[in-house]
Amino acid sequence: MKASFVSSLSMSQAMRYSTMRTQGDLAKALKEQDTGKVFDAGLALGARTAQTVTFARDLERLNGIVDSNGLVSARLKATQEALGNITSAAQDFLGVLTASVSGDTTASVTRDSGRAALGMLTSILNTSFNGEYIFAGINTDVKPFEGFAAGSPAKTAFDAAFQTHFGFAQNDPQAANITTADMDGFMTAALEPQFLGAGWQANWSNATDQKIVSRIALNETTETSVSANNESLQKLAMAAAAISDLFDSNLGVAGKEALVNRAVSLVGEALGALGELQSQTGVVEQRVTAASDRMKMQADLFERSIIETEGVDPYEAANRVKDLLAHIETSYALTARIQQISLLRFLG
Numbered sequence: 001m002k003a004s005f006v007s008s009l010s011m012s013q014a015m016r017y018s019t020m021r022t023q024g025d026l027a028k029a030l031k032e033q034d035t036g037k038v039f040d041a042g043l044a045l046g047a048r049t050a051q052t053v054t055f056a057r058d059l060e061r062l063n064g065i066v067d068s069n070g071l072v073s074a075r076l077k078a079t080q081e082a083l084g085n086i087t088s089a090a091q092d093f094l095g096v097l098t099a100s101v102s103g104d105t106t107a108s109v110t111r112d113s114g115r116a117a118l119g120m121l122t123s124i125l126n127t128s129f130n131g132e133y134i135f136a137g138i139n140t141d142v143k144p145f146e147g148f149a150a151g152s153p154a155k156t157a158f159d160a161a162f163q164t165h166f167g168f169a170q171n172d173p174q175a176a177n178i179t180t181a182d183m184d185g186f187m188t189a190a191l192e193p194q195f196l197g198a199g200w201q202a203n204w205s206n207a208t209d210q211k212i213v214s215r216i217a218l219n220e221t222t223e224t225s226v227s228a229n230n231e232s233l234q235k236l237a238m239a240a241a242a243i244s245d246l247f248d249s250n251l252g253v254a255g256k257e258a259l260v261n262r263a264v265s266l267v268g269e270a271l272g273a274l275g276e277l278q279s280q281t282g283v284v285e286q287r288v289t290a291a292s293d294r295m296k297m298q299a300d301l302f303e304r305s306i307i308e309t310e311g312v313d314p315y316e317a318a319n320r321v322k323d324l325l326a327h328i329e330t331s332y333a334l335t336a337r338i339q340q341i342s343l344l345r346f347l348g
Contacts, residue, residue: 059302062295065215069292071130072214072224076285078129079226080278086124087274090236093117094267097243100260107247107256114243114263121237122147125228135228137208144207144228148241153203154194158245161190170249178251183258187242195238196231204237205229217291222284232273239263239270 096113099105125135125145132140148154159169165186168174178186193199201207205228212225243263247256 055302055305059299061218062299062302065217066292066295066299068214069216069288069295072216073285073288073292075129075132075134076224076281076288078127079134080281080285082124082127082134083226083274083278083281086121086233086236087271087278089117089120089124090267090271090274093236093240094264094271097239097260097264097267101257101264110260111244111247114240114247118148118237118240118244121145121233121240125233133207135207135226137225137227137229138210138212139206139208140212142206144205146204146206148244154241155245157194157199157203158191158241161194162186165190170246170251173250175250175255176252178255180254180258183255184262187259187262191238191242195234195241200229200234214288216288217295220287220291222287224284224288226277226281230273230277232270232277235266235273236270239266 093113093116096105096110100107100110122145126143127134133142133144134140136142136144146152146154148158162170166175166178166182194203207228209227209229211223211227213221214224215221216224239262242259246259251259
C-alpha cells in the first residue's frame with residue numbers, strides 16, 4: 001500500500017489559478033452584459049465574423065454622414081436666415097428709393113437708407129457659423145466681404161472710376177451738371193465692371209465662385225453653401241454703394257433722378273434673384289433632411305442585423321455574471337480555509 005499526500009500550498013495555488021480564470025471570465029461576462037454583444041465576435045461567430053465587420057463598417061459610415069448632415073443643415077439654416085435678413089433690408093431700401101422717385105423723401109434720407117442697406121449687407125455676408133464664413137464659398141477661413149469704408153479698395157476703386165469717367169471728383173461743383181444720359185453712361189460703363197465684372201473680386205469679395213460640395217448620402221453629393229459672388233448680392237451692393245456715395249456729393253437733380261431710377265431697377269432685380277436663391281437653398285435643405293432620414297433607416301437595419309448576429313440574451317448574461325460572482329466568493333472562502341490548515345495546529 002502506497003501513501004500519498006497533497007500539500008496545502010498546492011491546493012491553495014490551484015484555487016488561486018482557478019479564481020484568476022474565473023475573474024477573467026467575469027470581466028468578459030460583465031462586458032457582454034453592458035454591451036449586449038458577445039465579448040469575442042471572432043470566437044463566437046467563426047466564419048460569420050466577416051459579415052458583422054462589414055455591417056459595422058457600413059453602420060459607421062452612415063452614422064458619420066448623418067452627423068455631417070447635421071452640421072450641413074445647421075449651416076443651411078443660418079444661410080436661409082441671413083438671406084431673409086438681406087431680403088428685408090433690400091425691401092426697406094427699395095421702399096425709400098420708390099419714395100424718392102415720387103419726391104416723398106429727402107436726399108439725406110435716401111443716402112442714409114443706402115448706407116444702412118450696405119452696412120447690413122456687409123455685416124450679414126461676413127456671418128460665420130461654427131468658425132467658418134458661410135458666404136465665402138470654399139474659402140471659409142477668410143472674411144468674404146470687404147465693405148465700402150473710406151480707404152477700402154472698393155471705395156478707392158469707386159472714386160477712381162468716377163474721376164476717370166467724368167474727369168472730376170464727386171464733390172467738384174461740375175458734378176451738378178451731370179445729365180441723365182451722363183449718369184446712365186457712368187453706371188453702365190464704369191460701375192457695372194466694378195460690381196458685375198472683374199472689379200468685384202478685385203475690390204469687394206474674397207469669396208470663391210466654387211461652393212462647398214457635401215456628401216449627403218453614400219451615393220449623393222450637392223452644393224451646400226451660397227457665395228457672396230452671387231449676382232443678386234452684387235446688384236444690391238452696386239445700388240447701395242452708388243446711392244450712399246453719390247447722394248452725399250454735388251450731384252445735381254438730373255443726375256440723382258437717373259441714379260435713383262437705376263437703383264430701383266437694380267434692387268428689384270436683386271430681390272427677384274434673392275427669392276430664387278432662397279428657394280434653391282430650401283430645396284437643398286430638404287434633400288439633406290431626406291437623405292439623413294433614409295440613412296437613419298438603413299443604419300437601423302444594420303444595427304438590428306448586428307444585434308441578431310452578435311447579441312446575447314440579457315437575462316442569460318445577467319445570470320452568468322451572478323454565477324461567476326458566486327463562484328469567486330466560494331473560491332475566496334475555500335482559499336481562506338485552506339490557508340488556515342497547519343500541521344502545528346493539527347498536532348496541537
